[in-house]
Amino acid sequence: MNNLSSITKSLLVLHFTVFIWGFTGILGALISIDAVQMVWYRVLIASITLFVYFKLSKTSIKVTRKQFLQFFLTGSIVAIHWILFFHAIKVSTVSVVLVCMSSITLFTAVLEPLVKKQPIFKPDIFVGLIIILGIYLIFKFESQYTLGIVLGLLATVASSIFAIINSNLVQKSDAKIIGFYEISGAFFWITLYRLFNGELQNESFNLGFHDWIYLLILGTICTALAYVAGVSVMRNLSAFRVALITNLEPVYGIILAFLFFGSKESMSVGFYLGATLILGSVFLYPIYKKRKNLQ
Template sequence: MTKLPVTPNKNLLILHFTVFIWGFTGILGALISVNAVQMVWYRVLIASISLFIYFKLSKTSLIVTKKQFLQFFFTGSIVALHWILFFHAIKVSTVSVTLVCLSSFTLFTAILEPLIKKQRMQVADIIIGLIIILGIYLIFKFESKYTEGIIFGLSAALASSLFGTINSTLVQKSNPLVISFYEIIGAFFWISLYRVFDQSLFTEQFDLSVNDWIYLSLLGTICTALAYVAGVSVMRTISAFNVALITNLEPVYGILLAFLFFGTKETMSIGFYLGAIIILGAVFLYPVYRKYKNQH
């Protein structure tokens, strides 16, 4: 069957929808009643099964070398850690606090990428990083009751930056969808191994509420498997600049959704919003600066 051409505007809409879905994961994290480790275990189990079915139906080859498999498999442990830290941050604070802290991955990427890829750190990267640190300081100062959530949110951002930087290297030689599949399989293995050691896996009853099953199904299929497939498929035809700008809308979408779902629970102090504006402003300026630097 001949595939219809996909227009750039349609790809942009698909990418916006994908980022919107990513923002919605925070809402599901707050709605699901189980703890963060258990939630991510169910998420990657459902997502890996969904992706496997997709690959079989689309007849996508999953063949990789032993070295590639091990790289993807071990990177999956960082993906698992990121998701656990992210959902735990939501459990002990709010969706808004967690998503704003997650935006600091730009700061960590500016530090980690030159170290991992053995490049020189740029002065402008350091300046952007310092601006983000100022925003984080304001959030700590005015929302000290959420200190644990802020720490876990920042830790989730660090983990996100680490596997994002690793993937930016791996994607040069492998299909991004195949990478995602094996990383999710890896995430499932490492979380299962952890749950064997803490013995929680042996007492898993699968007796969740109907709502939990519905939310987990959405999290595993729509917010993980579908988002991976849709996001990667359109990113190949959209400029890196547009991808960066639209991806940075994730906390904005998430915070707006949090207000719709949880109302006054998501209301923060003026200091929080000032810090959030500083962080998000720096995050949006970052791709503008990178584009300008590349052109000159």
């Protein structure tokens, strides 16, 4: 009974976490500053929040020099992903970008075997072709958002790369510690970039009240808290179940986008057909893969 209760609790926490991830895109559209500045504030707030969490929970954050360099360098890819993601939202819509992000299944299916020098699973290619067809339909019917689609797909490639890297790193290190150093690394690299282009010297921290509220929610709840919560559920839930529920992120995000932005998020029939192909394949493929493995 206790085990069932812990699983139910973990499922609720995971759904809440995925819902928060879906809400991230809404905040990206609501915050008035540009993508680079927004991500800089996000990772600054998240780094401080996680550091305070570790101090209060008396968790050691000591790592080796090699681990530190690995995490910090991976942080640069995390920074690129978030900047591309939010910039894509700025030039298109939340719905378009979240559907593009669903194509991570395609990029991971291709990139992971290449990185790990393994053969590509044939059904992965078939699912990839369906996702490509879905992306083509979105391109065809929502051509006014071409830049947003391209940036969204590039953000997805970056996300896939650091997910593959993390799948190796997490075998030897605590995921929360990895997250802290990667987010801190993202802050370091964006700070360097802003120093070189002269932006940081002119940073006045003089943002509007609503921007500060949205940034605090983005940095604390949607980044630091969501990361810790997302990791904690892995103790009670299988990787398969986590992956399946995580696929609800674009669904939650698109529903929230309609609630917040209404007609701005209305798309053509072609978009919804493409989105259905992508989301359908993303949902059904893990189920097929698990049944195949059980045979």
